[in-house]
Amino acid sequence: MNIAIVTPIYPGPNVPSGFTPVVHYFAKEWMKMGHNIKVISLPSTFPSLYYKVSNRFIGLIESINGHSINNTPPRQDVYNWEGVSVSQYPMLKYLPHMRYHNKVVNSTIDKILNRLEEADFTPDVIVGHWENPTIEVITRLKTILNVPCSVVFHSDGSNFKQIYGTKAKEMLLNLDLIGFRSTANRHKFEINFGAFSNTFLCYSGVPKELLKSSNYDRSFDSINSFIFVGSLIRRKFPYENLIALLGSNIREFEYKVIGSGFESNKIKQLIQKQPVLKHNVKLYGRIPREKVAEELARSDVFIMISKSEVFGLVYLEAMSKGCITIASKGEAFDGIIIDGVNGFLCAPGNVAELTTILNRIVSMSKQRLIEISKNAITTATKFTDENVALDYLEHIKSITNPSKR
Known part of the structure; x- marks a missing residue:
């Protein structure tokens, strides 16, 4: 199967070591199983003033925000990470936790399509992680490429609702499969958006x-x-x-x-x-x-x-x-x-x-x-990398089968 993975966080040569490599673990396991993987990494980038200010208080900002931040602007790049092909396209925005401008999303989609064409790669499914900008990007790609898509939430979706407002539910309905990293997050998501029938739990594993x-x-x-x-x-x-x-x-x-x-x-x-x-x-x-x-x-x-x-x-x-x-x-x-x-x-x-x-x-x-x-x-x-990747893949296969869509 040809699987395209879209994510704003993925390890690479200029990615902070504190960024989680969880998506990479899935990609590696799927490759071992014989599937073709192309990763599209979409890190956020900001005006230069942002980095000048954040670098002075990076420890405090990370402590308050609860996650690592990039202290240098990411650059457009194509690289191989432990056997996985990665194309990195930074997306500009002016403030953290906000929606990307439509021009930025359109430009990024054009770059992704060009890259897939250059690589002669036609995905059977598009898999996304994190919500912003992933859901907006993959639902548009779904329409253009006519392939099913899935996204895994790494939160309860409250920030996604805040960013997209009334459009959030409409975008969610365009997803073929929705994953959650925990039962707690799925429960909180359902409070925000109601229950969806096409959900699953996407746990991590250990080697x-x-x-x-x-x-x-x-x-x-x-x-x-x-x-x-x-x-x-x-x-x-x-x-x-x-x-x-x-x-x-x-x-x-x-x-x-x-x-x-x-x-x-x-x-x-x-x-x-x-x-x-x-x-x-x-x-x-x-x-x-x-x-x-x-x-x-x-x-x-x-x-x-x-x-x-x-x-x-x-x-x-x-x-x-x-x-x-x-x-x-x-x-x-x-x-x-x-x-x-x-x-x-x-x-x-x-x-x-x-x-x-x-x-x-x-x-x-x-x-x-x-x-x-x-x-x-x-x-x-029970939670090895192989076991959880297999479970994740079975859910993905369910949306690539036309009889189940």
Whole structure:
């Protein structure tokens, strides 16, 4: 099958490392299955003043916005990323989180069509990720190329509704398939737009090699090693984890923080005020994925109680290593993690609730903790890159079959 993927976020030579590579994982797996893939990357670009201002406050802006930003304007490019053919066409707008001008959309569509013609590539289906500008672009391409299209939402759609207003519902009705990264986001989307019959859940996976050594023999003789992995931004609450640990019944603990971001300053300031914490807290910064896996395997409890979390592959990685995992209630992993069965759920950023959960964990028997750990491993092994890509592909195939359209 010829699959064209349209997305504003995709890894590349000049793409910030903090940008999620989730779409690339799907593209790679589909290529392994023998499908032909062409990626159309549509990053936002802004007037030069935007970069001059943002570069001075980039850490603070990323912490407030909750995601990485590009500190240099992306350029038009055609490149190969780990075997995947990528065409990058930056789209100009003047303010973040706004609609692109019609001239910019038209120009971009012309570039995409020219590129597909040059590559002699006729898509059987167009797959999109994120809403803006993807939905507007792929629904127009659908009309021109007469092929079915799908888009995966990485949010609850409220921003899409705000940008497009009354046209939003009309555009959604033009999609053949709508995916969501979590049940929580699908539920919130239905509050905004009503229920759609053509929806599915588009989960992420972890590489098989990270799961090969998942049969950890954990004894849980003591619970004293806690870990956070992710961007150190406000909505992920790495600082609040430490406050909860300090307020818990756990007297001796190690708190490992892997990642970088503006919120590390708050942790450092607390350590300066309480120098004794130097023995408890270790700030790693960013480290290779293999090293992250090693640290997860050495840790007892993984904590990330973030809000607006789309999926969070690190939860799966932590669970695959047998960590007792604490995730956010009402967010992406609510439903994958069942509280008290294969992990625990906490209201995002709620220090008091997290403290209670930590006390609950350390009061549990070793046998119960071992059971929860084994359940976590079992859950994680279901979510390999190959398995989730196959599931995603089956949904796509359903809209390429004329009898099902």
